[in-house]
Amino acid sequence: MTSTYTRRSFLAAAATAATAFGAAACGAGVKLVSPMSEIPQADFFVATNGNDAWSGALSAPNANGTDGPFASLQRAQQAVRDKIRQGLTRAATVLIRAGVYFLPQGLTFTSEDSGTDEHGITWAAYPGEHPVLIGGVRLAGWQPWREGIWRAMLPDGVQPAQVFENGVRMTLARAPKQGYFRTAGPAGSSGFEYRAEDLDALDPASWDIRNATVSIWPQYNWFNFALPVATLDAQARAIRLRGSSGDYKITPGNRYAIQNVLALLTAPGECHIDLANRAVYVWPARAPIEQQAIVVSSAKHVIAIQGQSPDRLVRNLHFEGLDIAISNDDAVRVSGAQDCSFRFCKIENGGNNGARVLGHAQRITLYGNLIREHGYCGVSLEGLGPGNPDVNHHHRVENNHIHHCGRLIGHGAGVYIQQSGHNQILHNHIHHMPRYGTTIKGLRYQVLREEVAGVTWDNHYDFLHSRNNLIAFNDIHHANQDSQDTGAMESWGPGRDNVYDHNLVHDSGNAEFDLQSGMYLDDATDHFTVTNNIIWGIAGTSNNQPIFAKGIGNRVENNILIVGDTNDSAIMSMEMAGEECKDHIYQRNIVAITHVRGALYKFINWRKDRIQTSDYNLVWKAQGNVFVDGISTILGRWDTWRGMGFDANSVVADPQFVDLAGADFRLREDSPAFALGFAPIDISQIGLRPDFPGRFERE
Numbered sequence: 001m002t003s004t005y006t007r008r009s010f011l012a013a014a015a016t017a018a019t020a021f022g023a024a025a026c027g028a029g030v031k032l033v034s035p036m037s038e039i040p041q042a043d044f045f046v047a048t049n050g051n052d053a054w055s056g057a058l059s060a061p062n063a064n065g066t067d068g069p070f071a072s073l074q075r076a077q078q079a080v081r082d083k084i085r086q087g088l089t090r091a092a093t094v095l096i097r098a099g100v101y102f103l104p105q106g107l108t109f110t111s112e113d114s115g116t117d118e119h120g121i122t123w124a125a126y127p128g129e130h131p132v133l134i135g136g137v138r139l140a141g142w143q144p145w146r147e148g149i150w151r152a153m154l155p156d157g158v159q160p161a162q163v164f165e166n167g168v169r170m171t172l173a174r175a176p177k178q179g180y181f182r183t184a185g186p187a188g189s190s191g192f193e194y195r196a197e198d199l200d201a202l203d204p205a206s207w208d209i210r211n212a213t214v215s216i217w218p219q220y221n222w223f224n225f226a227l228p229v230a231t232l233d234a235q236a237r238a239i240r241l242r243g244s245s246g247d248y249k250i251t252p253g254n255r256y257a258i259q260n261v262l263a264l265l266t267a268p269g270e271c272h273i274d275l276a277n278r279a280v281y282v283w284p285a286r287a288p289i290e291q292q293a294i295v296v297s298s299a300k301h302v303i304a305i306q307g308q309s310p311d312r313l314v315r316n317l318h319f320e321g322l323d324i325a326i327s328n329d330d331a332v333r334v335s336g337a338q339d340c341s342f343r344f345c346k347i348e349n350g351g352n353n354g355a356r357v358l359g360h361a362q363r364i365t366l367y368g369n370l371i372r373e374h375g376y377c378g379v380s381l382e383g384l385g386p387g388n389p390d391v392n393h394h395h396r397v398e399n400n401h402i403h404h405c406g407r408l409i410g411h412g413a414g415v416y417i418q419q420s421g422h423n424q425i426l427h428n429h430i431h432h433m434p435r436y437g438t439t440i441k442g443l444r445y446q447v448l449r450e451e452v453a454g455v456t457w458d459n460h461y462d463f464l465h466s467r468n469n470l471i472a473f474n475d476i477h478h479a480n481q482d483s484q485d486t487g488a489m490e491s492w493g494p495g496r497d498n499v500y501d502h503n504l505v506h507d508s509g510n511a512e513f514d515l516q517s518g519m520y521l522d523d524a525t526d527h528f529t530v531t532n533n534i535i536w537g538i539a540g541t542s543n544n545q546p547i548f549a550k551g552i553g554n555r556v557e558n559n560i561l562i563v564g565d566t567n568d569s570a571i572m573s574m575e576m577a578g579e580e581c582k583d584h585i586y587q588r589n590i591v592a593i594t595h596v597r598g599a600l601y602k603f604i605n606w607r608k609d610r611i612q613t614s615d616y617n618l619v620w621k622a623q624g625n626v627f628v629d630g631i632s633t634i635l636g637r638w639d640t641w642r643g644m645g646f647d648a649n650s651v652v653a654d655p656q657f658v659d660l661a662g663a664d665f666r667l668r669e670d671s672p673a674f675a676l677g678f679a680p681i682d683i684s685q686i687g688l689r690p691d692f693p694g695r696f697e698r699e
Contacts, residue, residue, distance in 0.1 A: 040127055043083065043092045044076050045069040048099035058095075069097065073107055073123075073133070080121060081112050088119040096322065098129035104137050104158070106299030106327070108306055111336075115316030125321030130346075130695070135299030135327040136160070139280060142289050149265060150289050154278045160296035161328045161351045162375075162408075163271040165284055167293070169349060169373065169407065172213075173265035173272045175202055180217075180255035184237070191230075191240030192216075192250045199258075205234035207263050210276040214241055216256040217410065218248040221484035221513060224410030224434075229258075297351055300329045307336020310360055310391075315339055325349045330356040331374065334364055341365035344693050350374040351408065357381045357420075360391040368689075369400045370696040375408030378430070383419035383465050386443050387452040390465040392420040399427045399689045401696060406434035410482055413439050417466055421495060425471040429688050430479070437476035437488040437505070442466045444493035444524035446578045461526075467495025475687040477507045477537075484513035487520025487548065488538075496527040504686050505546075506663070509539035509566075516540030517548040517572075518561075524579045525551035532681050534665055536562035545602070547571045553612075555585040558679055560665050563591065563598040569629060574604030582607070586614040588678050590655045596624035600638075600647075603630035608644075616676045617650040626652055651676060 044056035050069035056079055057067055070076045076094045083092055092115075115121040125131050139152040154160070163170045175181070181199070183192040212229040225248075227241040239258075258264065262272045265281055272281040273296075284292050302324045307313040314337040323346040324331055331350030334340060335358040347354045347369055354371040357364045357380070371378040379402065383392030397415055406412025414430035417423060418441040430437045442448075442464040449455040452463055461467070471489065479488035488508040489500060500519060509516035518535035521528055528551065535546035546561040549571055561570040570591040575581035591600060600619055603610060619626050626638040634640055642648055656668040667673060667680060 040095055041093070042095040044079050044094045045097065045126070046071070046073055046076050046094065046101075047097035048101070073101055073103065077107065077109075077113065084112065084114070084121075088116055091115070091119045091122065093122045093124065095124055095126045096131040097126045098131055100132045100134060102134050102137060103302060104135070104298045106135050106301045106304060107133075108301075108304040109314055109317060110306055111308055111312040111314055113317060114307075114314045117315065120316040120318055122318045122320060123322070124319070130321070130323055132323040132325065133302055134295060134325055135302035135331070136164070136295045136297045138293055138295050142294075145281060148268065149281055149283045151279055151281050152294070154275075154280060154296070158296060158298045159275065159328070160273055160280070160298060162297040162326065162349070163273065163280060163282060164295045164297075164326060164349065165269070165282065165292055166286070167325070167349070168285075170271040170282060171269055172260040173262065173270045174257050174259035175199065175261075175264050176257060177267065180257050183216075183250060183252060183254045183256060185252045186250045187236075187238040188240055190227075190242075190244060190250075191238055192254070192256070194237050194239060196237065199237070202264070204232055207232065207261050209261065211272070211274055212261045213259055214239065214256050215259055215410065216245070216250065216254060217483075218245045218250045218254050220248065221255065222411065222486075223248060224483075226259075226408065295326060297326050297328045299327050301333040302327050302331050302350075304333040305335070305337045305340055306333070307360070309336070312336070313338050313360070318343070320344055322346075323348075327351055330354070332356070333358065334361055335359040336361070337364065338362045339364075341367065342369060344368040346370045346696065348373050352376045353380045353416075354378045354402070354405065355380070357392065357395055359384060361395070362392070363394045363396075365396045365398070366400055367396065367398050368692055370693070370699070371400055371402045372404050373407060374405040374412070376406060376412045377416040378402035378405045378414045380416040381418070381420040381423055382416075383421075385419060386448055386463045390421070393422045393465070395420070395423045397423065397425045397428065399692055400429075401688060401692065402428055402430045404432045406482075411435040413437065414476070414479070415439075415471075417441065417469060417494075419465045421465050421467040421469060423469045425469065425474065427473045427685075427687065427689050428475075430474060430476045432481065433479045434482035435480060435486050436490045437479040437508070438471055438474070438490070440466050440469055440491040440494040440498055442493040442495055442524075444577065444579055447493070461496050464493070464495035467497050469498045470501070472499065472501040472503065473686050475504045477505070479508040480516050480540075481510055485515040487517040487522070489518070490520040490522060491525045491528070492522040493524045497529075499529045500531070500533060501529070502532045502681065502686055503534075504683065505533060505535045507537040509544060511539060512541065514540050514542040514544065515548070516544040518546040519548070521547070521549045521551050521554055523550055523577055525549075525554065527551075527553040528555070530554065530556045531558050532679075534560040534681060534683070536560075536663060536665075537564060539564070539566050541566070543568055543572065543602075545569050545572045549573045549584060550575070550579065550581045552580055553583045556587075556589065557585065558588045558681070560590045560681065561592075562660075563593040563595075565595050567598055569599040569602035571600075572602040572604070573610060575607075582609045583612040584610060585612055586617065588616045588676060590618045590673050590678060591620070592655060592657070592660060593619070593621040593626070599627055599629035599636075601628045601630075603628070606631045611646060614646045615649050617647060618655050618673045618676055618678065619650060619652050620654050621652070649676070
């Protein structure tokens, strides 16, 4: 029998469902422990079989068992608030026992939950246990619908964006099942015509489109939008959309998919969210459905740290060892906060970002977390727009495994930085991103001066807060999987004096699009330092390279750059959009070119002031002569190029890698690079630190 809930009964049902979900996903609930010789020290404890009428103690102090842990995090939060109001004289801790805790509306921490400068507040997993915090509700009352498809009604107050089966995101029923169709052309200002061979056989005239959306890459395949369908005219083969893709127009050949149409629910692992009729349809991957945990997202955020104003910030609040999953928006949202942290947590399946640090936020630490399967970015650090105060800075994103994001918004990144500076992005393992592994954003000068009053060339860097970021010791691969004109490490219009150091960037790009780069210093990327990086395995159709460098005063030194079979050059540069490109320094790099067509450099709109210094580089080309592309046939010859004063002391010779084909870029003792001043790149410290949790590595 299908259940119907009021808002109050829905919250109660979510709490009761936690025990069942815990048994399915994490094993049976924990037992109340007896006093023992080494009892973990905490102010309050929470357990799935606790009781909110109890005191929050670890165990019952008497034989009757009439006291013990709280049952809910909300009750523990109230107890901590009471303690804070009394005045903190020491740090306070809440320990959470194993099990699943449904938080249908999430848990928000405000200044009432704040620690002080002297005393912190910590919410942590009980030692050796892994509590799971879910920003959703498990559906029940499933009724068979047809052909393996089941239907359940949504509880009142729930507006899900996602559905999960046993913790795995179900696919909104779509066409095509994989990849994309191509538009035939635009239809009006916000629509497109589709090709007969794509949709006619699916009988689109019969579809209920009230819940349908289109995921589309308009114009340049730079950014992806999911827009609701307004109308579908099957006779004219035209689909019009609600909302806008901004400055990016729909053009012939743009990629798109139709999703969340019930008629397209035809395979296991798919679902349909029918908000119009308050129902969810699923074709589960496993049977029987009664034994599967089907959960819909309901909370905007699972955990939100939200200071109310600059004088009511949340300080010294910490979360450790928690599994945080499933939300409509960001799984973790931090704003109005200072000196807070998430350590050794699993953060997964957010509808938007994994962890978003937004607005007024300083010295936030994300350390040792597994961050995966998010709709957009793994981590996003976002200050206020140009012309606003610099209030978002000095964060530390370190020792995290960030992968498979951009699952719902196709231009997602591992770490996204916008108008946020003095951050350290260190020792992360980042991979399988549709666009960037990391990106640093701002606004290029030609746009900035039109949008913000008082901007001149002499003061414009003052308005760009994405400055002095250090991105170092990261292993980044399988980025740029589904987009064009991009880089595994990218920047566009940021502030100055950012540093890329000791990163491995490899096996990125795709076979469909051009302008794929390992590092992309895009428009108005000025005064960057790029040192001690190793870049190889960058793929694309044309104009692909380890480094694409625009901007002013960028220094590229002591890197190893492998020019693969689909690469045009080691470093490409160009000037465009009225932004200058000059005064670059390229020195003491090792470049290995694996095919006859590969160039050392490729210049678009060459001017001699493009390069301030290019020297002491070691260049090796197994086939053909070394040359520079884009200046002229004669000037591009190696001897003529050197005669112009560039690379005068550079050498063409085998760098003596231990194993170039096997991507072992250690240098043998007789490498000629040492005589040029090249410093060996120690890769032993790159990637995750030894204290990254072993349980995450096994998943």
